[in-house]
Amino acid sequence: MATVPLISDDAASAEVLAVFDDIRTTRDTDFINNFWRALANDPVLLAATWDRLKVAMGPGTLDPLVKEMIYIAVSTANGCEYCVHSHTAAASAKGMTSDQHGELLSVIGMAMQTNGLVTGLQVPVDDAFRKVHT
Structure with a gap:
């Protein structure tokens, strides 16, 4: 069980939805996994982690x-x-x-x-x- 709520799209702020949309586009999927949903409790950390991951795992x-x-x-x-x-x-x-x-x-x-x-x-x-x- 997570120690924080897993943020659904319905409960997500515009800032979080922007990151979720980028994840969907970058990965060509509709699936947002629980890691990103947990990080969405801190939108700044979510965005920073996603940005760093895109660089590290990118081309x-x-x-x-x-x-x-x-x-x-x-x-x-x-x-x-x-x-x-x-x-x-x-x-x-x-x-x-x-x-x-x-x-x-x-x-x-x-x-x-x-x-x-x-x-x-x-x-x-x-x-x-x-x-x-x-």
Whole structure:
């Protein structure tokens, strides 16, 4: 159960409806998910989050499917059930196969295991890994 009301279109302010309309247009859907409906309790936060998400998940050098798979990995690490489900659905809609999903979960599991080991062992970072990305 949400800790705030999920704002329906009928209860939404003009400011919120403008964001909902942009979500519908950008995503080519009539569906506004519960995340956006919960954020609609704070129209400024709703608009700011949507604007940042459009940039991060919009066209760029990373393939849209790769972006969704990264979102799944981070959501898994952060324990966000909602985000794991919503971005798995989005990745599937963008063509993620069952084999790719299984491989992604394998990588996530391995990263979580090795992250735990290296953190517990406090392994110093190799100088070769400290190079600045250019």
